[in-house]
Amino acid sequence: MSKNEEIEEIEELEETTEEAVEEISVEETLKQELSEMEDKFLRAQAEIVNMRNRHNKEREDSAKYRAQNLAKDLLTALDNLDRALEIETNDEHGESMKKGIEMVREGMLHAFKEAGVEEIDSLGQTFDPNKHQAVQTIPLSEGQESDEIVQVLQKGYILHDRILRPAMVIVAQ
Structure with a gap:
């Protein structure tokens, strides 16, 4: 090469x-x-x-949560029905009226339950700021615990896991 x-x-x-x-x-x-x-x-x-x-x-x-807005709007009506049931009546007509109001209230509560709306159990429970709104505190009485709810001024309601309205309560301190 x-x-x-x-x-x-x-x-x-x-x-x-x-x-x-x-x-x-x-x-x-x-x-x-x-x-x-x-x-x-x-x-x-x-x-x-x-x-x-x-x-x-x-x-x-x-x-x-489709029922949330409707339920919030109807809570005031439910409160009014509760107030109407607290009125004292002395005659048969008044008792008949109360019975009708009670039936309407029960119908609303049933519809609420079907939609997932439930009343917040408050009386005697420990105050929970997520579920309750304290509008007043009172001194502890014998047999009461600190932060125990002693009176419910307005019921609270919950839809599944969302608070529709907190309960307005009086708390012992």
């Missing part, structure tokens, strides 16, 4: 090596781009799943 042939062969090898290096570099670039695209795809899929879950949760909450 002559020197020229060796030089040509070396140059051909160098060109082949450069081409192989370029091919490897292109292949690595393509692999990296593929990896980035796969990552973007997985992130987009995860975002779609999160959006679907968030949407489902919002729909469930909407259905669960």
Whole structure:
């Protein structure tokens, strides 16, 4: 082999090596781009799943608490029915009227229960600022505990796990 042939062969090898290096570099670039695209795809899929879950949760909450505004509005009417039942009557007509009011009240309470609205049990319970609103405190009497609710001025109501209205109470301190 002559020197020229060796030089040509070396140059051909160098060109082949450069081409192989370029091919490897292109292949690595393509692999990296593929990896980035796969990552973007997985992130987009995860975002779609999160959006679907968030949407489902919002729909469930909407259905669960659909009665909230109506129940809040009807609480005043229920309070008025309770006040009407406290009125003393001396005649049969008055008693008949009270019986009718009691039936309406029971119907409302049944509808509330069906919608998930419940009265907050307060009398004799320990004061909880999340469920009760203390409008007055009185000194402890014998047999009472500190922070015990001794009188309920206005009933409180809860819808599933949300407070519709806190109970207005008097607390022993």
